[in-house]
Amino acid sequence: MSVDLELAPKQKRAAGERCCEPVVYPDVQREDALRMAEVAKALGDPIRLQLVDVLRKHAGKVCVCELVPLFDIAQPTLSHHLKKLRDAGIVDSERQGLWAYYYVIPDALKELSAWLT
């Protein structure tokens, strides 16, 4: 899989007809697309999207034990989703004794948000 986005010479169209305006290039380069797609993918699960929503609205750090009863999933599954969000660079966590506190990394959603606007 190449990064190359060059246009190949297209086959000739019938009787000089075009199907559309000539060349279109993606303005978003591949690395940007990879980064934003990774964030979008992490948000592509209803539970993770709601998790981010809860964390964002709280504006502080939220204990995992507060999150567990909000969703009808087992604790390991929630932990799995939080890890996905961590791996995507959307949230981070802090351990304090037995409890773990999660928060949204500032500007983590900025690039995708700006692209969507």
Add this chain to the structure above:
Amino acid sequence: MSVDLELAPKQKRAAGERCCEPVVYPDVQREDALRMAEVAKALGDPIRLQLVDVLRKHAGKVCVCELVPLFDIAQPTLSHHLKKLRDAGIVDSERQGLWAYYYVIPDALKELSAWLT
């Protein structure tokens, strides 16, 4: 646009006390989360994200034959991605003779964009 989940206020974490109360809140906005997650999931692939980017920048309808040479993937794969975007309600297509033209549905990204902002 938000999931509207209120959390119990944080309390002091003294010895022997719970860090929080396991309150269950009605998930009134689950439908919103499902809808936005579906859009995010569709954007969670670099090629699909670039596809949407090209279609959005073009502001008109783009022929599939223009899209194929932009990406280093086989034609059925591109068709598969376009179908994913169609199923997510992000794009739609028009057939004109041999050619198919794709375009971004207006406001399709609006809800997710507003939530991200």
Add this chain to the structure above:
DNA sequence: TAAGTAGATCGATGTCCGTCGATCTGGAGT
């Protein structure tokens, strides 16, 4: 030191996804 607890990790399972070559569909040109 022993018991208890919050949260992460492991292992298994069933499902979904991205990719491709091959094939099908239907309009266009000869």
Add this chain to the structure above:
DNA sequence: ACTCCAGATCGACGGACATCGATCTACTTA
């Protein structure tokens, strides 16, 4: 009618994903 072509669909394959119960880890408390 026949051929050519653009694009969609099919079938298969390998890998990723969501989910769970069981277990592990690390800290707190008796």
